[in-house]
Amino acid sequence: MDVSSLIEKEKQRQRDTLMMIPSENYTYPEVRKAVGSILMHKYAEGYPGKRYYQGMEFVDQIESEARKQAKILFKTPHANVQPYSGSPANSAVYFALLEPKDTILGLTLSHGGHLTHGHPKITFSGRYFNTVHYQLSLESKNTGYFDFKEILKIAKKEKPKIIVAGTTAFPRIINWKEFAKIADEVGAYLMADISHIAGLVAGGSHPSPVPYADIVTTTTHKTLRGPRGALIMVTEKGMKKDPQLGDKIDKAVFPGLQGGPHLHTIAGIAIALQKAQSDDFKAYAQQVVKNASALAKELINNGFNLVTDGTDNHLIVVDLRNFNIDGKRAAEKLEKAGIVVNANTIPNDPNPPFKPSGIRLGTPALTVRGMREQEMKIIADIMLKSLDSDQDQLTIIADNVKKLLADYPIDLE
Numbered sequence: 526m527d528v529s530s531l532i533e534k535e536k537q538r539q540r541d542t543l544m545m546i547p548s549e550n551y552t553y554p555e556v557r558k559a560v561g562s563i564l565m566h567k568y569a570e571g572y573p574g575k576r577y578y579q580g581m582e583f584v585d586q587i588e589s590e591a592r593k594q595a596k597i598l599f600k601t602p603h604a605n606v607q608p609y610s611g612s613p614a615n616s617a618v619y620f621a622l623l624e625p626k627d628t629i630l631g632l633t634l635s636h637g638g639h640l641t642h643g644h645p646k647i648t649f650s651g652r653y654f655n656t657v658h659y660q661l662s663l664e665s666k667n668t669g670y671f672d673f674k675e676i677l678k679i680a681k682k683e684k685p686k687i688i689v690a691g692t693t694a695f696p697r698i699i700n701w702k703e704f705a706k707i708a709d710e711v712g713a714y715l716m717a718d719i720s721h722i723a724g725l726v727a728g729g730s731h732p733s734p735v736p737y738a739d740i741v742t743t744t745t746h747k748t749l750r751g752p753r754g755a756l757i758m759v760t761e762k763g764m765k766k767d768p769q770l771g772d773k774i775d776k777a778v779f780p781g782l783q784g785g786p787h788l789h790t791i792a793g794i795a796i797a798l799q800k801a802q803s804d805d806f807k808a809y810a811q812q813v814v815k816n817a818s819a820l821a822k823e824l825i826n827n828g829f830n831l832v833t834d835g836t837d838n839h840l841i842v843v844d845l846r847n848f849n850i851d852g853k854r855a856a857e858k859l860e861k862a863g864i865v866v867n868a869n870t871i872p873n874d875p876n877p878p879f880k881p882s883g884i885r886l887g888t889p890a891l892t893v894r895g896m897r898e899q900e901m902k903i904i905a906d907i908m909l910k911s912l913d914s915d916q917d918q919l920t921i922i923a924d925n926v927k928k929l930l931a932d933y934p935i936d937l938e
């Protein structure tokens with residue numbers, strides 16, 4: 526099988542379909558160039574100025590630049606740019622701060638937490654630590670929001686060493702202050718995992734957790750538009766609590782969990798972090814939210830039920846039960862219409878996880894292509910029509926989607 530031709534086909538797919546999985550995005554051509562560069566030839570175990578190999582003149586400068594830009598962008602005194610991705614970043618924090626069997630408190634996976642937030646049995650975090658979970662509220666007026674009274678109750682009972690605040694499918698603003706109050710009251714570290722919303726935080730479209738959390742982790746490839754990778758940052762608050770925290774994190778990443786850093790990725794991260802400080806990026810982050818909000822409004826007009834009745838960020842979770850179709854089947858139909866989303870659980874989902882009741886979709890990639898509020902109306906209408914279409918009709922819709930996208934070109938070379 527010719528892999529190069531498969532890459533070309535995938536490129537065409539990314540060009541011709543509406544990329545609406547909210548954790549996906551188009552990165553910059555400069556980032557792709559860095560990630561595909563000769564930097565991947567270099568071994569550099571250790572940190573700038575303290576390596577186990579020679580030939581470090583330039584790669585030390587690259588990693589130092591990435592660390593500097595992360596600290597400037599998120600306003601933290603310490604940043605580690607080496608984690609290979611979001612999951613290893615979260616694992617490194619646990620490895621730095623916990624002993625086996627210590628307690629982690631995080632959001633349940635089926636309510637929008639992540640596997641690495643202590644999902645039991647099948648994950649590293651769930652197997653080696655004592656993990657306990659909070660859920661989103663199921664009370665009628667508050668369904669899908671955090672229930673801070675309940676989180677405090679669980680935290681007081683379970684006495685976690687780390688509380689994780691972070692989500693993969695939560696469409697609202699996260700109230701970091703409330704999480705910090707609970708963590709402070711029970712003497713836990715607060716780890717904010719902003720993997721999904723990092724670009725919104727950087728662009729000023731979502732409050733930053735930095736004044737409230739001890740540690741902030743994030744992937745770099747979602748709303749932040751960088752390459753696949755991650756950051757771990759220690760805040761002033763975290764440093765005050767434990768001046769060794771930065772050192773502990775660095776040691777947990779290397780040599781604790783990883784070997785040689787991926788300098789090609791780190792160079793891509795540095796470029797994305799530089800770009801995220803521009804006025805253009807601020808405008809981008811704002812438009813992502815405006816687009817999601819417009820799309821939510823149009824979907825509601827079209828009879829869709831949304832978890833929390835809308836969104837404040839880049840993503841929307843649709844509860845499809847009134848359409849008599851499960852999330853998996855809906856996502857498959859939409860894919861045939863050229864709209865790529867993912868099936869997702871809704872809070873208290875009556876359906877099993879492989880056939881959940883909802884879909885999750887977002888606007889980060891469409892916004893990169895220059896789409897605005899008026900295109901969101903077109904997309905909401907296409908979504909409604911697609912769910913009621915047969916195979917032939919879906920093929921025609923997919924063709925129209927391709928034509929629509931031709932007006933929003935994207936450089937994928």
Ligand SMILES: Cc1ncc(COP(=O)(O)O)c(C=O)c1O
Nearest residue numbers: 610611612639692693718720744
């Ligand atoms: C909140 C959150 N944390 C961590 C991760 C893990 O990132 P990765 O897939 O890069 O390991 C994700 C990825 O979806 C995420 O959404």
